[in-house]
Amino acid sequence: MMPTATQTSHLVAPRPSLGFLICLPLLLSLASPVAGSIAVAETGIESTPESTWSSEYVAYEFPWGGDEAIQFKEYHTYESMRTRMLRLAEDNPDIASFYEGLNGGMNARGQETTEDTYKGWYYGHASPWMKITLGAQDGDYNEFNGDTGNYEDREDVLVVGNHHAREWMSYEVPMFMIETLIWSYDNIGYDNDGDGKVDEDPWGDSNGDGILDDDGDCLALDEGVQDSDGDGIKCGPGDLGVDEDFSEQTLHDLVNNREIYIVPMLNVDGNRYDREVYCGETAWENCATSGWRKNLRDNTVTGITPLPDLDEQVDEGCDGVDLNRNYQFEWGAPLGATGPLIPGACYAGQNNDVYNGPVDTVDQDNDGRLNEDGVDGKDDDSDGLVDEDWLGGNSEPETKFIQDMTEMNDDNNNGGSDFPVTLTWHSFSELILYPWGHCQNCDNPDQEQLKYHGDVMATMSNYENMQSSGLYPTSGDFCDWHYGLFNSYCYTMEIGNAFHERPENIDDILLRNIGMGMYMIEIADNPKERADLAIANISQQNYLLQPTMLSIPEEGDVPIDICINNLFPYSLENSEVKWRMVKPSRLQSDYGPREWSTTEWTTASVKRVDEACTTGNGNGTLLRAMIPVSESTTGELHYKAMVSTLSGTDFYQYPANGEYYTMQITYRAAFGNFFGAMFMFTVVATFVWGGLAVALRIMLNPEEKEDVVSEGDLRSAVEGELD
């Protein structure tokens, strides 16, 4: 070691040696942080979840972190759910906003309401809800609803959970939708299961081979661990490795193109009562298939005073209205719902659980007749007005909230609802129900189409798809109202096998159901047309040409072709090809792996070209986009297509699930021309070698300056070096 100052110099104050000081920071270089591991493809036979996926995925840990409730390992309470929704809206103001109830005002049927109109009778909460759409704060303002994220050109989707207080999974699923939508935005290409592959197993059977596990990773497990959710079905929905790696790109696009309204807990009153009083916090122990169902209307005093007496304790044998019997369409049809025989008196008995609310006592049209034209979309009394003096229904704060929100959400002012698609979560029975509910053996006008979408979702969840009244008739439910009045494609999902599922099953039940929710959002552009085209086997025939089927021309733009079935009603204007380039980055590291830089997705319009193409069931039309890639570009061209129908927006994606094709682009330009090269060579040679020659000449010429080196030429200069 070199001598230190303290050893060698007693004359100066002790100080660290210079050498030591210079060496000190060397240690810094060893303190570099641990590098992120680079995924290396592993080979070998994998047979356990632990060896196949990341430990986070195997433990059903969701990437957004958070406590047990946020991780869906225990149930949210109303408070924790509300807090979480507030937080999500606060952290993601660009795509999400939080509301409770509505502002009120003059509603669509001419009634004055206030924000109090929508607060629960007993605990006084308005139902919390979120609006998820790009620019959630920057759209048109709906004064009545209080919502700042309205866009005329986006389709709206309404998702409602927890009509029935005890059906706890029915608010967990929409919460899970909220978390997933928000997290997926700007997290495109996330490897959800940590297997090194991205978006390889989207919801449902994406390749049509009848197997849900598209990437086969669950099926590759040892048989004993294939049923990780314990529902008796191996590699079924909810099992590890099934539909586990969906496309964040698709969700991202949905948030950009839809207005998504999610009301996870409609019946806050009832839910609090069920949890805090009726069943208790561990309801799955004592209330697995029972519990409080209705809201907390005070039926014992109804009719004596118009307002319930809030001081009164809940009379469990009597109080409450079944919210899902309180919508007005065909309200009062004597099927699956009961009304009190004598208004104001409590109608005791088992069917009290489906009490549909009080009979209306107002002559809405002031014609002296009461309740002569109930809500059914028809002019029952032939007076030229439709549904103007109803029998009842819409009597509860919660149903008023849904009905007013729907009727007042009319961005395009066409008098209808803006929800082409509506969805409500319930428990239990593992069913998908579509209208009608109020009548048996009565097809609705969209029977075939509603059945089609239900069948698709049944594949995703392994649930049974049936008409609602096929299970049992219900009048005044959410879906009959939405479909009956607004032709909204509406489904009631009956989740799981208990009202209060055990907490350890929350996460796998969520995974089994979420795909259906996202599917509904996706088809909202035109659910009927989508069904028609799919039933006729038309939309499945369109395809984007793969790189091997395309040829890159010697010069000019690169053509990308889409083959469209001749029966498909495409819109040239709204169909497009999206593309981006991945080029070697300017930030090439001298020693690391090759670095790439990726451009943003760019849109190219398509034109019809007069070339035929063949689809699976006949001839097709070729649409072509010209991608402006210069001849001197090298790298990868990523491309995908969005094909729009004449009526819809842009959600026929090819390839599906937010994927894209990759085309290798090689250098196409000429490598140079002789004369240009000669010229440049001359310039460079003159500057560099000519300059060098001049410099050496001056240097070696002794006459230029007397004290220059004395050697006469390069040879002697060189010899001078060697002596």
Added chain:
Amino acid sequence: MSDSDQFNGRMGLIFASIGAAIGTGNIWRFPRMVGANGGGTFLVPWLFFLFVWSIPLVIAEYAMGKRSRTGTIGTFRIFAGRKFAWMGLWTAWISTAIGFYYAVVSGWTLKYFQLGISGALTGEKVDTTEVWNAFLQSPGQVIFYQFIVVLLVLGAIWKGAKAIEKVNFYLMISLFALLFLTLFLSLWMDASDGSLDGALFMFTIDFDMLFEPEVWINGLSQSAWSCSAGMGMCITYAVYMRKDEDTVLNAFTMGLANNSISIIAGLAVLSAIFAVNPDPLATVTGGSSAITFLALPEVFAQAPGGAIGPLFMMAGFFLALSFAAITSMISTVELCVRNFVDHGYDRERSVLITGIAIFLFGLPSAVMWIKLDSAGVAFPEFLEVQDHIWGYGLMFSGLFIAFSIWKYGYIKWRKQVDEGTAPDGLAGYMGLGVSAFRDDFINTGDNDLEVGRWWDIMIYLAFPILFVVLMGSYFTDMIANTENVWDPANPKGLSIILLFWGVVAVTFMFLNKFLIARPLFRNIPEGADVDISSLPGGDDELVVALGDVVPGFEHLAAKETVLEAEITG
């Protein structure tokens, strides 16, 4: 005979400087940049910035080193003032930190020369990826070649300037010869497939690309890195200049020679790759040292001349590459050693200590975090991270040099304003201050060429603008293209760079007071004009000539004298 250590002749300085400037950057980075930036198009900004950035900085470095006659720490102590000696420490540290992993990289080139000469890369079924991965994943091998490089470098600089001069001379002459051999074979290959498309590409301008800012920024960065300008190398070698040495012409000669080698190497590599590769640009623009060790052996294996051609080409190229690397390594180590010697440590001990440090601190880069990329090619991630952190720190060394010049001009001008002989205000500064350094330290009468006012403009105007453009575009790119760029745990992020730079800079500023408490011994040739009294650090009593005795530090001077006597005797 004075105590001072000098080069024998002018060529010694030039060869040593060229040896420092020419490194792997000329041979594997330059062809890549040409490929990625439109062939001949790239040559325009690259040549432009040679004259705008590199040569003016080299002139400044020569002038400063020639006057201060000390390494980087001493130079900044004298030129920027006692408070700024840490700038020299920064310069020395960055160069040394790069040296840690550069020795490893130099070792790779030696290994590939060995593989080339033994024919291991020329067989029928050689999978170059396998060879590369096998090598990089065997720590013993990598360390062995790293060790050899360190030994060679220590041997070369053990005896000081005259030895450095000789080694650089032989290696550079050999490098020219080997590169010409490779070029000859490459052009033969390229021509034999019907067209000299590699050569044509390299010299054809694509006028669309010529107006793309990216091409110009790449030209600037290539010029800034490959020429060693602003890195302190030329300060160090200027210490060994003879008393009446030229600075300007030498700077031009060195810069032009550096670019000549780049062109020859670029032509050789591109011609060979274009001759045999179906998609040459995709290959050549890939970045990463691995390309050199994967693509080129494949290409060279197809050289004409039966078994001999490929062997010559492979061995010749990698030998040239290792010579380029080793001569750069020599300057790196010498830069560090010179700083020790300036502060009174004896040379041999300094060389040994530096050598051991370079070897030990290079070990992590040699063996740690050897990963496979998505294409299955091994790369040393720790080494890459080191390069990521320290590579751009070099730019600050250049900035510090410019700062010293600006400061000198300012002091000189203020003094004259106080005396009433110069006008006040910006116009005054522009009139007098900016040319003060040039008048006093560059155009001293020793030069073959006098440098004109253009040099002032470059240093005062062009340099700061280009510095901002270069750093700005680098950081912007990084922020735009790196995930979690602000996460301090991301070794490829920005926070980590700023953190390391910050810690080092703050540490060095703190160490400054220890630096200036030690005497500084200047390596002054007999009769040289090395007056420093007008400089900010000129009144420092601890700054003395080699052999002088400083009160309180008698032991240092005594030892040095004995040592010098031994060497010169």
